[in-house]
Amino acid sequence: MTDIQRFAEMIKISERIVFFGGAGVSTESGLKDYRSADGIYRTATEYGMPPEQILHVRCFEKNPELFYRFYRDFFMTEVLPNATHNALAALEKMGKRVTIVTQNIDGLHQKAGSSDVCELHGTTSRLYCVGCGKEYTSDYLKQESENVPHCCECGSILKPKVTLYGEMLDEGVVSRSIAAIASAELMIIGGTSLAVQPAASFVRYFRGSNVVMINKEETDYDSNADLVFHEGLGKIFTQALELL
Numbered sequence: 001m002t003d004i005q006r007f008a009e010m011i012k013i014s015e016r017i018v019f020f021g022g023a024g025v026s027t028e029s030g031l032k033d034y035r036s037a038d039g040i041y042r043t044a045t046e047y048g049m050p051p052e053q054i055l056h057v058r059c060f061e062k063n064p065e066l067f068y069r070f071y072r073d074f075f076m077t078e079v080l081p082n083a084t085h086n087a088l089a090a091l092e093k094m095g096k097r098v099t100i101v102t103q104n105i106d107g108l109h110q111k112a113g114s115s116d117v118c119e120l121h122g123t124t125s126r127l128y129c130v131g132c133g134k135e136y137t138s139d140y141l142k143q144e145s146e147n148v149p150h151c152c153e154c155g156s157i158l159k160p161k162v163t164l165y166g167e168m169l170d171e172g173v174v175s176r177s178i179a180a181i182a183s184a185e186l187m188i189i190g191g192t193s194l195a196v197q198p199a200a201s202f203v204r205y206f207r208g209s210n211v212v213m214i215n216k217e218e219t220d221y222d223s224n225a226d227l228v229f230h231e232g233l234g235k236i237f238t239q240a241l242e243l244l
């Protein structure tokens with residue numbers, strides 16, 4: 001049996017599947033990741049401040065002009081779901097109970113049709129008013145002529161529903177994620193080296209039968225997985241789905 005056949009078999013026998021995904025899931029949609037050689041952290045040098053500092057809650061509060069200039073440049077680009085997002089949505093359509101726990105903020109899993117998505121770091125698809133709490137979609141940000149968006153009702157600044165550096169993860173999302181991981185029979189980890197805490201520690205809650213790791217580079221977690229692929233996610237998912 002090939003590894004792809006084993007992967008397909010694991011999917012077949014599992015009713016509850018959890019997918020734990022990182023930046024590598026969205027790079028095949030054309031989005032930049034954060035930490036690789038051509039990722040945001042090494043290439044965004046024209047802002048006079050490293051991206052980690054721009055995406056810190058302190059920068060949002062003290063220098064929203066800079067924050068939103070960076071935010072618009074990197075997070076408001078129009079992208080489409082790729083083979084991985086589509087494959088996970090397809091598994092759900094086949095009747096599997098699929099929960100996606102993602103470190104990404106691009107909303108592409110929902111765009112592909114997945115209904116149970118835990119966004120650990122929030123989402124760029126919505127914003128809220130820090131004054132009155134009114135919610136806005138990212139379309140409002142795109143249409144706003146001013147760089148820094150403000151509430152149409154109370155005039156306060158809008159903040160993206162994204163977890164910035166210096167902020168805590170949303171407790172409700174964290175507990176939903178852990179519950180999904182703890183109750184899954186199959187856990188697929190994709191496009192992440194599991195280097196970022198605390199999100200990476202969540203996978204320790206897994207009590208199911210099989211763990212599949214799909215990441216282009218080797219990771220410290222590889223030895224814990226039942227099956228490891230050092231290849232593109234889209235390719236592996238596409239091949240596995242053809243066998244179902």
Ligand SMILES: [Zn+2]
Pocket residue numbers: 129130131132133134151152153154155156
């Ligand atoms: Zn308001």
